[in-house]
Amino acid sequence: xxxxxxxxxxxxxxxxxxxxxxxxxxxxxxxxxxxxxxxxxxxxxxxxxxxxxxxxxxxxxxxxxxxxxxxxxxxxxxxxxxxxxxxxxxxxxxxxxxxxxxxxxxxxxxxxxxxxxxxxxxxxxxxxxxxxxxxxxxxxxxxxxxxxxxxxxxxxxxxxxxxxxxxxxxxxxxxxxxxxxxxxxxxxxxxxxxxxxxxxxxxxxxxxxxxxxxxxxxxxxxxxxxxxxxxxxxxxxxxxxxxxxxxxxxxxxxxxxxxxxxxxxxxxxxxxxxxxxxxxxxxxxxxxxxxxxxxxxxxxxxxxxxxxxxxxxxxxxxxxxxxxxxxxxxxxxxxxxxxxxxxxxxxxxxxxxxxxxxxxxxxxxxxxxxxxxxxxxxxxxxxxxxxxxxxxxxxxxxxxxxxxxxxxxxxxxxxxxxxxxxxxxxxxxxxxxxxxxxxxxxxxxxxxxx
Amino acid sequence: xxxxxxxxxxxxxxxxxxxxxxxxxxxxxxxxxxxxxxxxxxxxxxxxxxxxxxxxxxxxxxxxxxxxxxxxxxxxxxxxxxxxxxxxxxxxxxxxxxxxxxxxxxxxxxxxxxxxxxxxxxxxxxxxxxxxxxxxxxxxxxxxxxxxxxxxxxxxxxxxxxxxxxxxxxxxxxxxxxxxxxxxxxxxxxxxxxxxxxxxxxxxxxxxxxxxxxxxxxxxxxxxxxxxxxxxxxxxxxxxxxxxxx
Amino acid sequence: xxxxxxxxxxxxxxxxxxxxxxxxxxxxxxxxxxxxxxxxxxxxxxxxxxxxxxxxxxxxxxxxxxxxxxxxxxxxxxxxxxxxxxxxxxxxxxxxxxxxxxxxxxxxxxxxxxxxxxxxxxxxxxxxxxxxxxxxxxxxxxxxxxxxxxxxxxxxxxxxxxxxxxx
Numbered sequence: 001x002x003x004x005x006x007x008x009x010x011x012x013x014x015x016x017x018x019x020x021x022x023x024x025x026x027x028x029x030x031x032x033x034x035x036x037x038x039x040x041x042x043x044x045x046x047x048x049x050x051x052x053x054x055x056x057x058x059x060x061x062x063x064x065x066x067x068x069x070x071x072x073x074x075x076x077x078x079x080x081x082x083x084x085x086x087x088x089x090x091x092x093x094x095x096x097x098x099x100x101x102x103x104x105x106x107x108x109x110x111x112x113x114x115x116x117x118x119x120x121x122x123x124x125x126x127x128x129x130x131x132x133x134x135x136x137x138x139x140x141x142x143x144x145x146x147x148x149x150x151x152x153x154x155x156x157x158x159x160x161x162x163x164x165x166x167x168x169x170x171x172x173x174x175x176x177x178x179x180x181x182x183x184x185x186x187x188x189x190x191x192x193x194x195x196x197x198x199x200x201x202x203x204x205x206x207x208x209x210x211x212x213x214x215x216x217x218x219x220x221x222x223x224x225x226x227x228x229x230x231x232x233x234x235x236x237x238x239x240x241x242x243x244x245x246x247x248x249x250x251x252x253x254x255x256x257x258x259x260x261x262x263x264x265x266x267x268x269x270x271x272x273x274x275x276x277x278x279x280x281x282x283x284x285x286x287x288x289x290x291x292x293x294x295x296x297x298x299x300x301x302x303x304x305x306x307x308x309x310x311x312x313x314x315x316x317x318x319x320x321x322x323x324x325x326x327x328x329x330x331x332x333x334x335x336x337x338x339x340x341x342x343x344x345x346x347x348x349x350x351x352x353x354x355x356x357x358x359x360x361x362x363x364x365x366x367x368x369x370x371x372x373x374x375x376x377x378x379x380x381x382x383x384x385x386x387x388x389x390x391x392x393x394x395x396x397x398x399x400x401x402x403x404x405x406x407x408x409x410x411x412x413x414x415x416x417x418x419x420x421x422x423x424x425x426x427x428x429x430x431x432x433x434x435x436x437x438x439x440x441x442x443x444x445x446x447x448x449x450x
Numbered sequence: 451x452x453x454x455x456x457x458x459x460x461x462x463x464x465x466x467x468x469x470x471x472x473x474x475x476x477x478x479x480x481x482x483x484x485x486x487x488x489x490x491x492x493x494x495x496x497x498x499x500x501x502x503x504x505x506x507x508x509x510x511x512x513x514x515x516x517x518x519x520x521x522x523x524x525x526x527x528x529x530x531x532x533x534x535x536x537x538x539x540x541x542x543x544x545x546x547x548x549x550x551x552x553x554x555x556x557x558x559x560x561x562x563x564x565x566x567x568x569x570x571x572x573x574x575x576x577x578x579x580x581x582x583x584x585x586x587x588x589x590x591x592x593x594x595x596x597x598x599x600x601x602x603x604x605x606x607x608x609x610x611x612x613x614x615x616x617x618x619x620x621x622x623x624x625x626x627x628x629x630x631x632x633x634x635x636x637x638x639x640x641x642x643x644x645x646x647x648x649x650x651x652x653x654x655x656x657x658x659x660x661x662x663x664x665x666x667x668x669x670x671x672x673x674x675x676x677x678x679x680x681x682x683x684x685x686x687x688x689x690x691x692x693x694x695x696x
Numbered sequence: 697x698x699x700x701x702x703x704x705x706x707x708x709x710x711x712x713x714x715x716x717x718x719x720x721x722x723x724x725x726x727x728x729x730x731x732x733x734x735x736x737x738x739x740x741x742x743x744x745x746x747x748x749x750x751x752x753x754x755x756x757x758x759x760x761x762x763x764x765x766x767x768x769x770x771x772x773x774x775x776x777x778x779x780x781x782x783x784x785x786x787x788x789x790x791x792x793x794x795x796x797x798x799x800x801x802x803x804x805x806x807x808x809x810x811x812x813x814x815x816x817x818x819x820x821x822x823x824x825x826x827x828x829x830x831x832x833x834x835x836x837x838x839x840x841x842x843x844x845x846x847x848x849x850x851x852x853x854x855x856x857x858x859x860x861x862x863x
Binding site (some may be wrong): 056143 | 498501502503504505509511512513526528537540541542543544545552562563565566567569570571573574577578579580582583602603604605606655657672673676
């Protein structure tokens with residue numbers, strides 16, 4: 001434990017919290033205005049009715065539901081990095097855990113808004129809460145939407161706790177190093193943390209238990225979101241593959257989002273010494289694995305549909321392969337597979353820029369994938385007289401854009417008030433034993449062929 | 451007041467069903483108009499209808515078969531099948547879509563929060579959504595049926611087998627002290643069908659016309675293989691060859 | 697006097713101070729250690745490791761499971777509504793809600809145990825020193841009586857602290 005490197009570490013990681021640039025204020029202003037546009041549009045939609053969107057008969061779900069699944073999917077980044085890598089003791093995770101957990105928390109909050117946005121009567125959404133009502137009625141626990149309520153709330157609460165608890169020592173750090181309002185606010189937030197061995201042990205036990213708990217929660221959340229589709233007997237929805245398919249897709253898109261966010265943080269907050277090419281390499285390899293897994297699931301789904309040749313399903317199948325939705329389908333394949341595969345497989349190409357390009361492609365591709373699951377099936381249900389089409393309208397597009405702006409805004413505000421890299425966890429990684437273990441892992445990683 | 455509304459057997463509950471004779475249907479769409487009038491269904495206007503927002507609780511589907519000059523035109527009135535194992539019911543988070551003891555799929559407007567999951571789950575696409583607040587230009591507002599509610603924006607709706615008429619019929623039978631007879635209750639579409647293609651009645655009454663038709667050798671059910679157990683029987687057209695023989 | 701403590705720049709120094717205090721007859725319970733990071737490799741940092749937290753987490757999970765079972769089955773029976781011919785108490789679907797509340801129970805139990813055993817939220821000890829956040833490790837004794845005060849100070853000094861204070 002070298003006091004000098006530790007203090008340099010602390011200075012670097014506290015600098016974004018303690019010093020604010022003009023660029024920050026401009027960014028907050030820009031993103032806030034986009035978010036306000038989104039909120040105003042939502043108000044417009046509530047006032048005038050869902051008719052202002054592109055939803056119609058029979059395509060009753062469109063962009064809003066796509067965004068819902070997409071953002072819940074993005075939220076799986078944190079869980080993979082934080083929880084799974086914590087449990088397998090991968091030391092390279094240390095600078096990355098909090099960045100990832102923040103994505104999870106905010107993506108979940110944004111994703112959880114979309115079920116409210118898509119409701120015809122959102123002012124009654126509280127009827128999903130199980131409480132003894134004066135009408136004597138409870139939610140219908142057989143409905144996947146009620147499962148969503150429980151799953152997303154459980155995951156959101158657990159993720160927020162998983163994010164805030166290990167931040168307590170960092171709040172204490174800021175409390176001790178500042179005066180005035182910062183000292184009072186962080187003093188309050190740190191809950192009196194004073195770093196006795198007992199407190200450290202309890203915190204680490206809690207983190208370990210929560211890491212173990214949050215992995216099945218995360219898997220269940222996106223499985224339950226997939227049940228929103230697979231429980232209905234709609235052609236190409238009613239498939240047993242949906243659970244694992246959605247979870248794999250979620251982790252895939254989550255890693256892509258994480259890579260983009262890390263690259264931006266590295267650049268804008270000058271964290272080049274902490275978010276290393278090694279991190280992007282490792283995450284890139286994980287993303288490659290998920291890309292292959294995603295491709296495997298898509299191949300499974302497509303082959304069984306085509307081979308089974310059920311007429312209702314084939315209508316939907318062909319509309320995505322060479323029909324109306326074909327351009328979107330093939331764009332998705334290019335973004336999710338064709339572009340990332342060479343960039344992430346060939347070691348020489350796997351630079352930070354390359355992983356970011358691949359990640360941007362994956363984010364677009366995975367949004368398209370959610371859209372292509374929802375809309376083509378609804379537009380081609382069993383009886384051909386009731387086939388339809390869907391064209392998004394401006395409210396849906398504005399709300400989509402403002403969801404991205406909301407993510408950026410929330411992330412900006414978080415990194416302003418809380419160190420985006422967990423300072424104490426990084427310091428632990430500098431301990432001689434930990435360093436030795438990390439060096440062994442890095443040597444093994446470097447010795448690989450790819 | 452004693453409940454004398456029993457038919458045949460003592461106290462057997464009703465099980466409402468319908469049959470549609472595709473041989474008799476001329477595609478005149480009187481049923482569609484009558485349904486709109488009876489059930490206060492909004493007219494969405496040509497622009498919205500072009501965008502797929504039309505709300506016809508009963509619709510006449512038109513299918514063309516073959517190439518000119520051997521073109522055949524087939525009509526099929528489609529309405530809520532009141533499935534016994536309705537896929538739209540388990541998915542509603544607020545129990546707005548549920549099953550009554552008389553076999554109807556009830557849509558309870560007051561519970562609906564507009565998730566539209568039921569509409570997606572329905573394989574027959576017979577559920578409709580109020581995308582906007584309904585508007586009746588004067589003087590059409592005078593024609594609204596006081597026995598039926600007007601739904602607000604954000605609420606799902608669909609064919610109810612004219613439950614207001616069913617309830618009125620049962621109440622009248624009770625008041626008169628006489629049992630309900632087959633044909634006493636007629637939903638608006640059944641009442642207005644010019645070709646008598648639509649028949650409504652109690653499937654639990656073996657003597658009722660709809661019961662007998664549901665066992666007809668011409669009888670089929672729509673998308674029966676999906677296992678929804680629909681209660682509307684479609685009587686297939688007989689086919690005739692050129693010399694007029696079957 | 698509330699406490700005497702020394703601030704050490706290295707964990708080895710802190711360990712030495714700890715050992716000298718133990719050698720001088722001060723019991724472990726009376727020695728307070730505070731640091732800005734966990735130092736489990738050192739003996740002074742590996743105290744109070746035993747915890748009942750995992751068992752309480754399991755208990756919390758069981759509570760969540762039971763609560764969910766009763767919430768779903770009792771409310772479904774209270775007003776039996778037929779939906780699609782599914783059973784009134786439909787166990788397969790209720791299991792999903794039960795799973796989520798089980799996990800939530802485990803998480804809440806863990807967090808509540810953490811708060812209680814780590815005494816959060818709580819007050820800072822009176823002799824907390826912000827230098828800890830500059831990487832120093834605090835080793836001290838709270839409220840030593842007059843006789844022990846000199847022994848404590850001597851033990852702490854002999855491990856060569858950066859700062860030594862009495863408050």
